[in-house]
Amino acid sequence: MSSDVRFTDFKSDKQPTWCPGCGDFGTMNGMMKALAETGNDPDNTFVVAGIGCSGKIGTYMHSYALHGVHGRALPVGVGVKLANPDLEVMVAGGDGDGFSIGAGHFVHAVRRNVDVTYVVMDNRIYGLTKGQFSPTSREDFETSTSPEGPQMPPVNPLALALSAGGTFIAQSFASDAKRHTEIVKEAIEHPGFGFVNVFSPCVTFNDVDTYDYFRGAIVDAEDEEHDPTDFDAARDLILDRDREYQGVLYRDSDSVTYEEAHGLTANMADIPDGAPEDAMDLVREFY
Amino acid sequence: MPEDLNWAIGGEAGDGIDSTGKIFAQALSRAGRHVFTSKDFASRIRGGYTAYKIRTSVDRVESVVDRLDILIALTERTIHENEDELHEGSVIIYDGERSTMQDVEVPEGTHAMTVPLKSLAEDAGGAIMRNVVALGAACEVANFPIENLDEALAKRFSDKGEAIVENNEKAARLGQEYVAENYDLDTDYDLETTDNDYVLLNGDEAIGMGAIAAGCRFYSGYPITPATDVMEYLTGRIEDYGGAVIQAEDELSAVNMALGAARAGARSMTATSGPGIDLMTETFGLVATTETPLVICDVMRSGPSTGMPTKQEQGDLNMVLYGGHGEIPRFVVAPTTVAECFWKTVEAFNLAEQYQTPVFLVSDLALAVTEQTFPPEAFDMDEIEIKRGNVVDEDEIDSWLDEQGRFQPHFPTADGVSPRAFPGTTDGAHMTTGLEHDSLGRRTEEEEVRVEQVDKRNRKVETAKENEDWDYREFGDPDADTLVVSWGSNEGAMREALELLDENGHDVRFISVPYLFPRPDLGDEVEAAEDVIVVECNATGQFADVLEHDVLERVDRINKYTGVRYKADELAEDVAAAITGDADDTQEVEAE
Numbered sequence: 034m035s036s037d038v039r040f041t042d043f044k045s046d047k048q049p050t051w052c053p054g055c056g057d058f059g060t061m062n063g064m065m066k067a068l069a070e071t072g073n074d075p076d077n078t079f080v081v082a083g084i085g086c087s088g089k090i091g092t093y094m095h096s097y098a099l100h101g102v103h104g105r106a107l108p109v110g111v112g113v114k115l116a117n118p119d120l121e122v123m124v125a126g127g128d129g130d131g132f133s134i135g136a137g138h139f140v141h142a143v144r145r146n147v148d149v150t151y152v153v154m155d156n157r158i159y160g161l162t163k164g165q166f167s168p169t170s171r172e173d174f175e176t177s178t179s180p181e182g183p184q185m186p187p188v189n190p191l192a193l194a195l196s197a198g199g200t201f202i203a204q205s206f207a208s209d210a211k212r213h214t215e216i217v218k219e220a221i222e223h224p225g226f227g228f229v230n231v232f233s234p235c236v237t238f239n240d241v242d243t244y245d246y247f248r249g250a251i252v253d254a255e256d257e258e259h260d261p262t263d264f265d266a267a268r269d270l271i272l273d274r275d276r277e278y279q280g281v282l283y284r285d286s287d288s289v290t291y292e293e294a295h296g297l298t299a300n301m302a303d304i305p306d307g308a309p310e311d312a313m314d315l316v317r318e319f320y
Numbered sequence: 321m322p323e324d325l326n327w328a329i330g331g332e333a334g335d336g337i338d339s340t341g342k343i344f345a346q347a348l349s350r351a352g353r354h355v356f357t358s359k360d361f362a363s364r365i366r367g368g369y370t371a372y373k374i375r376t377s378v379d380r381v382e383s384v385v386d387r388l389d390i391l392i393a394l395t396e397r398t399i400h401e402n403e404d405e406l407h408e409g410s411v412i413i414y415d416g417e418r419s420t421m422q423d424v425e426v427p428e429g430t431h432a433m434t435v436p437l438k439s440l441a442e443d444a445g446g447a448i449m450r451n452v453v454a455l456g457a458a459c460e461v462a463n464f465p466i467e468n469l470d471e472a473l474a475k476r477f478s479d480k481g482e483a484i485v486e487n488n489e490k491a492a493r494l495g496q497e498y499v500a501e502n503y504d505l506d507t508d509y510d511l512e513t514t515d516n517d518y519v520l521l522n523g524d525e526a527i528g529m530g531a532i533a534a535g536c537r538f539y540s541g542y543p544i545t546p547a548t549d550v551m552e553y554l555t556g557r558i559e560d561y562g563g564a565v566i567q568a569e570d571e572l573s574a575v576n577m578a579l580g581a582a583r584a585g586a587r588s589m590t591a592t593s594g595p596g597i598d599l600m601t602e603t604f605g606l607v608a609t610t611e612t613p614l615v616i617c618d619v620m621r622s623g624p625s626t627g628m629p630t631k632q633e634q635g636d637l638n639m640v641l642y643g644g645h646g647e648i649p650r651f652v653v654a655p656t657t658v659a660e661c662f663w664k665t666v667e668a669f670n671l672a673e674q675y676q677t678p679v680f681l682v683s684d685l686a687l688a689v690t691e692q693t694f695p696p697e698a699f700d701m702d703e704i705e706i707k708r709g710n711v712v713d714e715d716e717i718d719s720w721l722d723e724q725g726r727f728q729p730h731f732p733t734a735d736g737v738s739p740r741a742f743p744g745t746t747d748g749a750h751m752t753t754g755l756e757h758d759s760l761g762r763r764t765e766e767e768e769v770r771v772e773q774v775d776k777r778n779r780k781v782e783t784a785k786e787n788e789d790w791d792y793r794e795f796g797d798p799d800a801d802t803l804v805v806s807w808g809s810n811e812g813a814m815r816e817a818l819e820l821l822d823e824n825g826h827d828v829r830f831i832s833v834p835y836l837f838p839r840p841d842l843g844d845e846v847e848a849a850e851d852v853i854v855v856e857c858n859a860t861g862q863f864a865d866v867l868e869h870d871v872l873e874r875v876d877r878i879n880k881y882t883g884v885r886y887k888a889d890e891l892a893e894d895v896a897a898a899i900t901g902d903a904d905d906t907q908e909v910e911a912e
Binding site: 045046047075076077078079080081091092095096097098099100101102104105107108109110111112113114115116117119120137138140141295296297299300301302303304305306307308309312313315316317319320 | 349350517518519520521525529532533534535537538540557559561562563564566568569570572573574576577578579580581582583584585586587588602603606610696699701702704705706724742743744745746747748749750751752753754755762763
């Protein structure tokens with residue numbers, strides 16, 4: 034790892050095709066800055082992206098990356114990290130990817146507490162398919178597939194994470210570059226599953242959860258002197274759906290990663306060019 | 321046919337049938353006898369009929385047969401379930417003191433041998449040992465020296481303390497003595513022993529052992545009958561080699577974790593059965609288009625849907641050959657014996673990495689639950705060679721960078737195999753995606769690039785066809801007019817069937833096919849035979865369909881896969897070219 038890595042080193046030469054003004058620009062910039070500021074470089078970083086507008090991030094960043102199947106980004110990231118714990122693994126996706134088709138994986142990735150960072154670009158809409166309701170859309174949000182609104186409460190991803198034993202739960206806003214970068218940095222540095230839900234407005238299909246809305250509604254937990262290591266306080270903030278919080282809402286300072294608990298430190302890519310030396314012992318076990 | 325003895329213990333699930341049967345199988349194996357086991361079981365933890373069956377001989381045994389010589393019946397139902405296999409002279413050992421078995425009637429001609437299993441077990445130290453009492457009784461009936469049981473009992477019970485081992489040894493002897501004192505049967509069963517050393521293992525264990533031997537370090541799976549034994553074997557062993565087993569939340573996750581580990585450079589696999597393969601199908605195409613080496617094992621069971629989870633079927637052939645939307649280059653390898661489960665696993669890992677392609681390792685329930693003896697040399701680890709393919713390190717990476725210094729993970733080489741840089745390799749950073757991509761791994765819909773990438777992925781299969789052996793295994797009379805073709809676990813039964821057929825005057829040539837894609841060209845063999853018969857455990861004859869397809873006269877083909885539909889004038893031109901000239905040219909027209 035070189036110390037002179039700049040965040041632009043994480044930028045590929047491919048121009049993003051996100052709509053002008055899309056929140057994903059800010060989200061990605063913060064991720065790149067956070068990676069550079071935590072001493073990573075493109076050759077030791079692995080980005081896993083889901084499907085959707087947000088999934089294109091792997092193309093616009095420069096690092097090792099895989100853009101996979103809808104909803105399965107987290108399992109891929111977990112596999113990469115466990116096979117080579119020296120890599121910095123960042124998983125990115127949208128609210129549909131993470132909390133709808135991939136919701137099952139989300140809960141279990143949180144429980145597993147593998148040391149990866151998970152950034153969700155939550156725009157509360159399906160953008161790439163041109164505007165259907167998403168798992169985080171409001172109950173009355175009218176879309177082409179919900180003319181009267183979904184009539185179901187939106188998923189509370191932070192509460193899901195907390196109830197699944199999450200060890201780092203945060204929320205940020207794509208247009209607050211400074212705070213967003215700080216928060217992602219903390220997630221990277223957290224030993225364990227660092228989850229950051231990012232308000233990443235869709236300027237084309239969501240006229241409700243807009244930049245203006247978030248600017249007015251966001252409350253920074255730091256300003257409230259919130260102590261993220263206080264579970265009860267974290268729970269109260271997370272369950273308070275009348276306000277939109279930003280900041281690190283919960284952090285378990287005793288977090289033990291899956292890798293630590295299972296003694297996984299080796300780079301599994303390193304293997305001998307024949308069977309392991311004592312492999313005949315495996316055969317003899319069957320006597 | 322080997323001179324054999326067929327033995328079974330049956331009762332209700334939860335009666336310890338499996339572990340008791342395993343003890344006897346191990347005792348036989350340690351005594352230098354060959355063993356081939358099978359199980360009748362239901363998908364439930366308690367209740368229901370279950371049995372563990374052993375066929376044993378001093379010669380190799382490759383199959384079960386429809387005959388039972390000694391049956392330990394813990395329930396009356398066990399006797400009824402096996403009525404057809406019992407014969408004149410079969411011995412049925414059961415506890416006549418048991419309230420549910422006092423009025424048992426055994427089939428005519430068989431010997432009823434009531435042994436007070438429970439009381440004798442209590443004399444030895446506890447009723448729980450009644451199955452071991454029965455083992456002792458069986459030793460006496462079969463003229464099998466009881467000392468042979470001791471080692472197997474020690475293996476099973478040593479972690480429970482020496483006293484328990486001794487009690488079990490005593491229980492076995494009480495059973496033996498009871499039979500010796502109370503019965504004088506004129507059966508001629510005689511289980512002679514030899515000095516040979518055998519190991520005893522099942523197909524799932526062989527796959528697990530093959531995986532470790534081949535350098536597999538990452539396994540992610542979701543428990544499912546009959547593939548779970550692979551995962552259980554690896555758990556607690558792979559860690560000794562720096563690896564890990566991850567129990568995922570479902571098969572979607574399992575295959576994606578394995579894919580992630582493979583991207584990181586680990587030799588990686590998952591194993592499942594039909595319902596799990598259905599879920600994993602979602603990711604087949606991603607594995608193939610990202611050119612990720614991955615071994616996906618399908619231990620087949622009866623389908624469709626939940627089907628008969630504990631019963632045999634080879635019903636997934638079409639699934640593994642064709643499953644997944646779009647066209648997915650892949651290899652499909654299917655071991656035909658328990659030992660081959662080991663070797664084909666090793667081969668699957670080499671194929672996966674050499675060609676950066678998903679490899680389906682297709683086993684079946686019959687292989688998974690069969691415990692079979694082999695001399696340890698059958699798994700000679702020195703023969704294993706790890707072939708990692710075109711992995712490039714920091715020193716070699718320069719030659720795979722484009723003019724702008726970017727690594728090209730999907731560079732269209734002549735043989736189709738691109739360079740592979742493990743994450744962490746300096747200057748190797750690259751992306752890849754399930755979207756069609758260019759040589760840099762970036763999304764594209766350009767027709768030329770699309771065609772180039774499809775062709776390059778398919779070219780790997782062509783390269784492999786040329787460079788690797790895709791042989792079949794052959795048995796019987798090579799000049800016979802009748803050709804029997806089979807795949808998977810049927811090989812053993814068919815090999816022994818050849819001898820029976822021969823006794824009845826039928827000459828048969830038998831070809832057992834372990835490679836399902838690419839597969840050996842059987843055109844000449846089919847041509848040379850008068851009758852061709854395909855044997856497989858399914859209703860519709862999926863391999864028979866494949867074979868019929870393979871030997872068909874080829875049609876001319878016009879294909880287009882640029883992503884653009886056919887246009888009338890273009891199609892007229894292509895068809896005309898096919899009529900008048902070389903049909904192969906049509907491909908070029910599209911690629912231009």
